[in-house]
Amino acid sequence: MSHYRLLIFLLLASFTSCIPSKDISYLQGQKYSLNKASEVSNQRPEYHLQANDILNIAVQSAQPELSRVFSLTESTSPFGTSDPGATYLNGYVIDNNGNITLPTAGKLPVQGLTLLQAQDVVQKAVNNYMRGTTVIVKLVNFKITVLGEVRNPGAYYIQNPSTNLLQGLGLAGDLTTLGNRRNVKLIRQTPTGSEVTLIDLTRADLLTSNYYYLLPNDVLYVEPSKAVTQRGNLTNLGIVFSGITTIVLLLNYFGVK
Secondary structure: OHHHHHHHHHHHHHHHHOOOHHHOOOOEOOOOOOOOOOOOOOOOOOOOOOOOOEEEEEEEOOOHHHHHHHOOOOOOOOOOOOOHHHHHHOOEEOOOOOEEEEOOOEEEEOOOOOHHHHHHHHHHHHHOOOOOOEEEEEEOOOEEEEEEOEOOOEEEEOOOOOOEHHHHHHHOOOEOOOEEEEEEEEEEEEOOEEEEEEEOOOEHHHHHOOOOEOOOOOEEEEEEOHHHHHHHHHHHHHHHHHHHHHHHHHHHHOOOO
16 A cells, blocks of 8 residues: 555645746746846825824924924824834824814814825914924824735834835735735725725736735735645545555454455
8 A cells, every 4th residue: 555655645745846936926027137127117106094094293393392282292202103002192093074183273184185285284283373383294004914825924014105015025024835926915995995906916017006006004915826725635635545545454454355
């Protein structure tokens, strides 16, 4: 029965070691040059604020004691923390009606605005009470989640608003060799719910895709390739053959015919 075991071993070994390069190489189908850079045009989309986004607002002036009225933290560096709990406590959360509530200034509508537009709204509100101020507004809940066949799945906070899809996957340690690079799901939040888009990492036109740049609360799910299922089937098949072999050996040992 040893030749059965050898056959199963060879099948498993050949399967796990033979993954075509076309299934794991990114950005294929483009003739890149060693001597000249290939230019790709793709403008990052502007993010429009949504309910439950968290804004950190800093008001700077020559009178810090007055500026501090508009701050939710006593820290002199409001942007210096990356702790999610502190970020929530020290930030302004956009409510379900699309407003933030600024001390003294009251409710300010910011939902649907870009960060620069929201900053302008806050600046005008603060100018009604103080002169010579500079308002800085930052989005502090820019978080992505990467799941599936990656080396380090989890949630990652982003500090660079121009982070793209490949950089996001890089934060999770890249895909494993068994991740399906041709079928990565991007789940994105919209004002009316969620949308799901399929991303093919092997295509060169990924760089010009409308989904190349990540937005806050994006979720990336890397599906396992067919190889994972096939490997599992072969493993189960090996267990079955091993069990049959054991039974046959026991029957021969006890002389059962």
